[in-house]
Amino acid sequence: VDRGLVELDGADLAKMPLREIAARRAVVGPPAQLAFDFTVADVVTMGWRHGERYGKRAMDAALEEVLAECALTDLAERIYMTLSSGERQRAQFARGLLQIWRPPEDASPRWLLLDEPTSNLDIAHSIAVLESLRGQARRGVGVLAIVHDLDLGARFADQVILLSNGRVVAAGAPRDVIVSDTLTEVYRTPVHVEYHQGIGRLAVLT
Numbered sequence: 001v002d003r004g005l006v007e008l009d010g011a012d013l014a015k016m017p018l019r020e021i022a023a024r025r026a027v028v029g030p031p032a033q034l035a036f037d038f039t040v041a042d043v044v045t046m047g048w049r050h051g052e053r054y055g056k057r058a059m060d061a062a063l064e065e066v067l068a069e070c071a072l073t074d075l076a077e078r079i080y081m082t083l084s085s086g087e088r089q090r091a092q093f094a095r096g097l098l099q100i101w102r103p104p105e106d107a108s109p110r111w112l113l114l115d116e117p118t119s120n121l122d123i124a125h126s127i128a129v130l131e132s133l134r135g136q137a138r139r140g141v142g143v144l145a146i147v148h149d150l151d152l153g154a155r156f157a158d159q160v161i162l163l164s165n166g167r168v169v170a171a172g173a174p175r176d177v178i179v180s181d182t183l184t185e186v187y188r189t190p191v192h193v194e195y196h197q198g199i200g201r202l203a204v205l206t
Contacts, residue, residue: 008021008024008025008111009024009109019049022049022099023049024100024108024109024110024111025100025110025111025112025113026047026095026096026097026099026100026110026111026112026113027096027113027114027115028092028093028095028096028112028113028114028115028117029092029114029115029116030089030092030115030116030119031085031088031089031091031092031120032088032092033081034080034081037079037080037081038079038080039076039077039078039079039080040067040072040075040076040077040078040080040083040087040091041063041067041076041077042080043080043091043092043095044063044066044067044072044091044094044095044098045059045063045098046095047094047095047096047097047098047099048062048063048098048099048101049099050101054103058103062098062101063098065101066094066097066098066101067094069094069097069132070090070091070093070094070097070128070129070132071090071125071128072087072090072091072094075087075091084120085120086120086121086122086125088120089117089119089120089121090121090125090129093114093117093129093132096112096114097112097132097136100112100141107140109140109142110140110141110142111141111142111143111144112133112136112141112142112143112144112145113144113145114133114143114144114145114146115145115146116146116147116148117129117130117133117145117147118130118147118149118152126149126152127152130152130155130156131156133145133156134156137158150178150183150191150204150206151203151204153174153178154174154178154193154201154202154203154204155201155202157174158173159171159172159173159174160172160173160174160177160178161177162177162178162182162183162186164186169182169186170182174202175202178193178202178204179193180192180193183204189206190206191204191205191206192204192205192206193205
């Protein structure tokens with residue numbers, strides 16, 4: 001029998017109320033399918049966890065902020081199910097951002113857990129999402145993302161865990177994990193990694 005303890009900020013996750021868990025961490029996965037004609041603003045607002053604590057003005061300002069950050073301002077009144085898969089992905093990301101929103105003076109711990117946040121996105125929106133995540137991390141938000149684009153992982157991650165068949169193959173800084181020989185062995189296809197002087201970072205070539 002497998003046994004263990006999962007903690008969030010030092011507290012036993014199994015004993016925490018779901019409302020408290022939702023206030024501390026947001027999970028962003030694949031775009032959801034909805035049965036009703038919710039607008040983009042409706043879907044994003046579903047992430048608001050504060051009720052009337054900060055007042056409607058704060059909620060409206062936070063909603064405006066995350067819609068702008070995810071390039072969704074012009075789509076706010078669009079019906080969610082009429083969007084492209086990439087636009088829905090961005091709406092889900094915006095919902096996650098709103099869920100962990102706090103006023104600037106609140107430095108309480110928060111986490112964003114993301115499963116392939118750049119799936120369905122073109123390269124420009126992929127970079128924008130990862131830049132946004134980097135900004136969240138700089139503000140003290142813990143960010144854990146599953147990504148399959150090795151080049152984007154090398155470009156944006158502070159720490160990388162490389163998995164193969166559920167096993168940790170390597171963990172550490174990108175320069176120590178995203179290595180030609182290791183990736184070639186894990187993916188069973190030639191992968192070349194080099195430091196590109198022109199762009200000033202690691203580049204992954206397949």
